[in-house]
Amino acid sequence: MGDATAARAALKQLARVGRTRLAATPTPLVAVPGLAAQLQTAATVHVKADAWTGFGLGGNKVRKLEYELAPKRLEGATDLVTPGGPHSNHCRVAAAAAARLGLECTLVVDGVPENAGRGNAALHRLFGARIVTVEGRSQREAAMEAEARRIATAGGRALVVPLGASTPRGALGYVHALVELHHQLNGAAAWVFVSSSSGGTMAGLVLGCALLGWRPQLVAVSADDPADRIKSVAADLAVKAAKLLCEDAGSGPESAWHADLVERTREAAEAVIATDAFVGPGYGRPTPASDDATLLFARRAGFVLDPFYTAKAAAAMVEWIRDGKLDGVPHVVFLHTGGHPALFR
Ligand SMILES: Cc1ncc(COP(=O)(O)O)c(C=O)c1O
Numbered sequence: 001m002g003d004a005t006a007a008r009a010a011l012k013q014l015a016r017v018g019r020t021r022l023a024a025t026p027t028p029l030v031a032v033p034g035l036a037a038q039l040q041t042a043a044t045v046h047v048k049a050d051a052w053t054g055f056g057l058g059g060n061k062v063r064k065l066e067y068e069l070a071p072k073r074l075e076g077a078t079d080l081v082t083p084g085g086p087h088s089n090h091c092r093v094a095a096a097a098a099a100r101l102g103l104e105c106t107l108v109v110d111g112v113p114e115n116a117g118r119g120n121a122a123l124h125r126l127f128g129a130r131i132v133t134v135e136g137r138s139q140r141e142a143a144m145e146a147e148a149r150r151i152a153t154a155g156g157r158a159l160v161v162p163l164g165a166s167t168p169r170g171a172l173g174y175v176h177a178l179v180e181l182h183h184q185l186n187g188a189a190a191w192v193f194v195s196s197s198s199g200g201t202m203a204g205l206v207l208g209c210a211l212l213g214w215r216p217q218l219v220a221v222s223a224d225d226p227a228d229r230i231k232s233v234a235a236d237l238a239v240k241a242a243k244l245l246c247e248d249a250g251s252g253p254e255s256a257w258h259a260d261l262v263e264r265t266r267e268a269a270e271a272v273i274a275t276d277a278f279v280g281p282g283y284g285r286p287t288p289a290s291d292d293a294t295l296l297f298a299r300r301a302g303f304v305l306d307p308f309y310t311a312k313a314a315a316a317m318v319e320w321i322r323d324g325k326l327d328g329v330p331h332v333v334f335l336h337t338g339g340h341p342a343l344f345r
Contacts (some may be wrong), residue, residue: 056096059338063173119345165201172202306339
């Protein structure tokens, strides 16, 4: 299949899956020659600007929630319940989406924000979410179930969206980003750096590669978990998303197309490079390299990074370019997944 034909077929398949449009897409692919010059690379360095998906101040959660909040799944729903940290980007966009769709929103948040009047914590409240605080991450599941029961007892129905909307369905949102990127780069060879945590973003990109038969080198830069976990979670989600895509399009597990797509998805997932070398002292804690990347992106490209996710993924890209690991690569892409409100936490 030619590139354009593969892209068309992939989009046709995806178009059969229910989706509620929220994101301003396609997001632009922005060349940043000033940053490339500073890094002394001959590669064209680009930013795929998913910080500008727009809705609820943008970022990667918007694409994922479009599928999690598909019209069929909303039928009869009165409430949206979802978990996250006290300054969660996902909770911000989920609360905004609930407001847009006329749902009550309950956020199950592990911990009290240092400053509830700033950053994402302020936005959770601005969008009208009810906040249920639990002590630790391990208590989130039980609290969400309790919230869903409470809502049912009151005669409503809760749509429970798992952490980061990183479900097989949510991952479908990132197939679109990969299809856009393929078109924007004309299918050229590229390395793509992506901040990874709950895995849905990377899973969608992987499935997109399998659908298009395009193999950019995807690099998953962990914000928290060990590299092998980051890679295996994304692989598992990608395979499940491939199966879901086939089933929603009416092609059962017995079809050759289905089996072939699952196989190609496994191969694409295996090819992902995952690194946890940039986490530093922990989730959200800056490192000299992430601080340096934040300044470079601001001063050489006019982009704002966040300390939890994108600054660490950018640090990986900067270091690997400087170390000559990407010599000879024609295009280097930083997928900017957003998170900038956390700068004002
Ligand atoms: C700004 C930002 N970038 C990247 C990620 C990681 O995406 P994923 O959870 O899909 O791996 C997140 C997740 O919360 C995020 O908020």
